[in-house]
Amino acid sequence: MKKRYASTWESLKEHQVPQWYEDGKFGIFIHWGLYSVPAFAPQTWELGEVPPDETWFSNNPYAEWYYNSIHVGYGPSYDYHVKKYGKDFKYEQFADMWKAEKWNPAEWARLFKKAGAEYVVLTTKHHDGFCLFPSKYTDYNASKRGPQRDIVGDLTDAVRGENLRMGLYYSGIVDWTFADDPILNNDDLFHTASPTFAYADYAYNQSMELIDRYAPSVFWNDIGWPRQGEHNLPYLLSHYYNTVEDGVVNDRFNDLYYDFTTKEYQSGSANRREKWEMCRGMGLSFGYNAMESDDKIISIEDAISLLVSTVANNGNLLLNIGPRADGTIPEEQEKRLLAIGEWLGVNGEAIYGSRCSSRESIKYTDQIQVHFTERDGALYVLIDAKGKSQVSVTVPGLSGNAVPLDPKVEADTAKIDGGLRFTVKNFGDSQNVAVFRLNRIM
Numbered sequence: 001m002k003k004r005y006a007s008t009w010e011s012l013k014e015h016q017v018p019q020w021y022e023d024g025k026f027g028i029f030i031h032w033g034l035y036s037v038p039a040f041a042p043q044t045w046e047l048g049e050v051p052p053d054e055t056w057f058s059n060n061p062y063a064e065w066y067y068n069s070i071h072v073g074y075g076p077s078y079d080y081h082v083k084k085y086g087k088d089f090k091y092e093q094f095a096d097m098w099k100a101e102k103w104n105p106a107e108w109a110r111l112f113k114k115a116g117a118e119y120v121v122l123t124t125k126h127h128d129g130f131c132l133f134p135s136k137y138t139d140y141n142a143s144k145r146g147p148q149r150d151i152v153g154d155l156t157d158a159v160r161g162e163n164l165r166m167g168l169y170y171s172g173i174v175d176w177t178f179a180d181d182p183i184l185n186n187d188d189l190f191h192t193a194s195p196t197f198a199y200a201d202y203a204y205n206q207s208m209e210l211i212d213r214y215a216p217s218v219f220w221n222d223i224g225w226p227r228q229g230e231h232n233l234p235y236l237l238s239h240y241y242n243t244v245e246d247g248v249v250n251d252r253f254n255d256l257y258y259d260f261t262t263k264e265y266q267s268g269s270a271n272r273r274e275k276w277e278m279c280r281g282m283g284l285s286f287g288y289n290a291m292e293s294d295d296k297i298i299s300i301e302d303a304i305s306l307l308v309s310t311v312a313n314n315g316n317l318l319l320n321i322g323p324r325a326d327g328t329i330p331e332e333q334e335k336r337l338l339a340i341g342e343w344l345g346v347n348g349e350a351i352y353g354s355r356c357s358s359r360e361s362i363k364y365t366d367q368i369q370v371h372f373t374e375r376d377g378a379l380y381v382l383i384d385a386k387g388k389s390q391v392s393v394t395v396p397g398l399s400g401n402a403v404p405l406d407p408k409v410e411a412d413t414a415k416i417d418g419g420l421r422f423t424v425k426n427f428g429d430s431q432n433v434a435v436f437r438l439n440r441i442m
């Protein structure tokens with residue numbers, strides 16, 4: 001019997017994180033929109049590395065922030081815009097330049113499958129207010145302008161065609177078509193953005209149409225929910241769960257409710273007793289930044305290390321791609337997705353469907369860490385030795401027969417000092433993370 005949720009916080013709090021989200025571990029975030037046309041941002045910092053003040057917002061590395069970055073009237077993006085498009089060129093003009101002429105959603109979905117992702121989250125409306133779906137509430141959308149198609153619907157169909165789950169991102173509290181005072185600090189971002197009741201209703205109505213049209217498995221709201229619309233949330237979220245029984249929502253609804261908490265680069269905190277999700281771009285941006293070449297984005301080893309350390313601590317990794325305006329995915333981004341998929345092809349049994357172990361991760365040095373996951377009565381030992389070709393570590397309190405999952409990993413184990421000593425001589429195809437299965441949990 002399907003549970004019915006009432007539009008009360010008490011009823012919503014009965015919702016459990018569904019097994020697919022606990023098991024899925026790895027998702028692909030996609031930031032695609034008008035900002036993908038200029039595709040420019042300075043490469044400055046990771047979010048959380050510097051305070052979210054004027055320095056951050058006038059040198060914003062997020063290419064999807066291009067509208068605000070040129071709107072502040074100074075800084076690298078403003079200079080770039082004036083030089084390339086001219087001072088009088090309006091951001092809205094990108095709406096007729098974005099053609100997505102080479103876009104093949106089925107190709108994207110095949111790549112995400114090969115990457116070993118279990119879910120996908122696509123921007124439906126970012127802070128610039130441009131909608132990638134045929135919204136009834138604005139003509140500033142991709143079925144009326146630019147691509148002239150239902151981007152959200154076409155990708156949803158392709159992703160589901162590969163048996164992956166489709167999630168939708170919505171910029172709840174910030175929409176620069178309603179309020180576009182230049183944002184130069186977090187107060188502007190969280191509190192004064194889009195202050196009207198009219199906008200709160202707009203956000204509520206668009207969220208309802210997204211739920212009713214696409215039944216997304218993830219409703220990923222960003223930054224916050226319009227304060228004037230907080231009273232709408234119990235109804236919106238109960239409607240969501242009554243429409244999508246195994247749906248999940250994140251923690252960006254003004255700290256009122258969540259299924260999972262979020263980290264973004266260095267921002268946010270994670271507590272391994274709760275389900276959480278780490279999101280980041282491959283470089284410093286979510287939207288495509290044409291300046292971010294192969295050497296400027298996360299290495300394959302670091303991406304795999306991030307996935308392993310996130311999963312071992314009860315998190316999912318939502319790794320972002322920023323496609324080009326024409327619908328192609330930059331080769332350097334595709335390369336990383338395929339490498340993660342290969343690693344998961346060999347070591348996935350320690351990841352998918354696993355749960356974090358009572359054993360906490362052990363940090364031997366900055367380069368050498370050991371993580372643990374458990375699944376079906378087996379304990380997995382994931383030895384991450386960044387940049388090393390060989391490594392020896394003793395894990396205390398372990399005993400039993402440890403078998404590497406990758407047949408090409410050359411390693412042996414010995415019982416010493418009440419622990420198990422792992423000596424890895426060759427990491428095989430597993431980049432810098434060798435995974436062992438112990439059939440008895442000690």
Ligand SMILES: C[C@@H]1N[C@H](CNC(=O)Cc2c[nH]c3ccccc23)[C@@H](O)[C@H](O)[C@@H]1O
Pocket residue numbers: 062064065222223224251252262263264267268279286
């Ligand atoms: C996925 C990225 N999210 C950014 C907004 N992020 C934040 O406001 C920072 C943040 C980190 N953890 C949070 C928890 C609650 C609310 C905001 C955040 C957006 O500004 C970026 O453009 C991109 O879409």
